Structures are given as C-alpha cells and as structure tokens.
Amino acid sequence: MKQTIVVILVGASAGLIAFVGALRISGYIQQRRATALKSRPVKAPTLSFHYYPGAPKGYAGYTDRNSMLQTVTDDLVDHDADWQFTTIGFAKGFLSTVLLRTGESDDSHYIFSVVNRSDSDATAIRWLSRMQTKGTDNALPSTSNLKSVVCGIASDISIDGPRRTKFWGEARGDCSEHSEEGRVSSERLRELTILMRNAEQRGESLAAGAQIFPWYERI
Numbered sequence: 001m002k003q004t005i006v007v008i009l010v011g012a013s014a015g016l017i018a019f020v021g022a023l024r025i026s027g028y029i030q031q032r033r034a035t036a037l038k039s040r041p042v043k044a045p046t047l048s049f050h051y052y053p054g055a056p057k058g059y060a061g062y063t064d065r066n067s068m069l070q071t072v073t074d075d076l077v078d079h080d081a082d083w084q085f086t087t088i089g090f091a092k093g094f095l096s097t098v099l100l101r102t103g104e105s106d107d108s109h110y111i112f113s114v115v116n117r118s119d120s121d122a123t124a125i126r127w128l129s130r131m132q133t134k135g136t137d138n139a140l141p142s143t144s145n146l147k148s149v150v151c152g153i154a155s156d157i158s159i160d161g162p163r164r165t166k167f168w169g170e171a172r173g174d175c176s177e178h179s180e181e182g183r184v185s186s187e188r189l190r191e192l193t194i195l196m197r198n199a200e201q202r203g204e205s206l207a208a209g210a211q212i213f214p215w216y217e218r219i
Helices: 002-039 058-076 081-102 119-134 143-160 167-171 174-182 186-209
Strands: 046-051 110-115 211-214
Touching (some): 046 081, 058 167, 081 119, 110 186, 119 143, 143 186
Antiparallel strands (some): 110 211
C-alpha cells in the first residue's frame, strides 16, 4: 500500500513539474512573440501613381488637350486659392520629375510607388491620378498631356490669380461675373506664388524618391 502511495506521489510530482514547465515555455513563447511584434518596423505608407506613355497627336491631341484643360479647370474652380496654388505647384513638380525619370517614354507604362508621403501629398497624388484618366476624349490617358496642361495653368494663375470661371464659361466670355471675386492683390498673389513654389519642390522630391516599376511587374 505504501509503495502504491509513493508511486502515485512521484507520478503527481512529475506531472506537476511537467505542467509548470509547460506554462513557463508557453509564457516564454508569448513573450518572444510580443517582443517580435514590438520590434517589427512600421512600414512607411505607400501610394502608386501610373505613368501613361505618349502624347496624343493631330485631332486627338487637340480634343484631348481641351478635354484635360476643361477637367482640371472645372475642378480647380471648386477649391479656394490656397488649394489651387498648392495643388498645381505640387502637380507641376511631381509630373515634371516623373517625365524626367521615365525619359518621356512613348511605349512603356510605369508605376511610381511613393513613400514617406503625408495626407496632403496623398490627396494631391490621387487628384492627379483622377485628372489624367478623367480628362480624356479621343485618346488614352497621357501623363505628358496632363503635365502640359498643369504647367500652362501654373503660368496663368501666377499672373491672373486663381481660377474662378469654368472652362466653357471662359470660352463664352463669362469671366466678368466673377471678376471681383477672383481678383487678388499683388501682395496676396506673391504669397500664393510662394506657396506654389514650395509645393512644386515637394512634388519634385516625392517623385525623385519614389520607386519605379514597369507596369507588368506589378500586375
């Protein structure tokens, strides 16, 4: 009987030791997992921008330039002066650098993966993406066409102030009804131009630091 009790006690002790050991191992594993999660680097937010090759020519070039100009102009009118100058400045710098990095390729579709961007950067890049696909008529999207329109608008608003009249309103000569609303002082125009220049540098920097991939590699 005593021998049986001893055997039972020994077995219970061994089981208890095994149980405690299992708890320790489990705790160690959980601790390692928690440490690994804490030490894992946080990925920088990324955003993709598509470079569409080529530029429409002839009749398609004429209609698509006007379509792009209408799309961008009509969208700008819905925003205040600061937004217009900042976004157009960013767009000018970003697109110019994109075209520089692609060599304005006529046949290769690239994707720019933009890192370390802010929320305002993301808003501007998404706006560019929407403009270059929406502002088409008889041709495919063209980053070169968008850049040409953006640069023209940047030059115009630096002289005339923010856009206040939509595309077809300007074509009909309806600018007079918004002339007072759209007029800004020379001092204010200088402030807006500085905003544009700073945003242009930001756009250049982001496009220069973006990773670039052929489109087929990201399918």
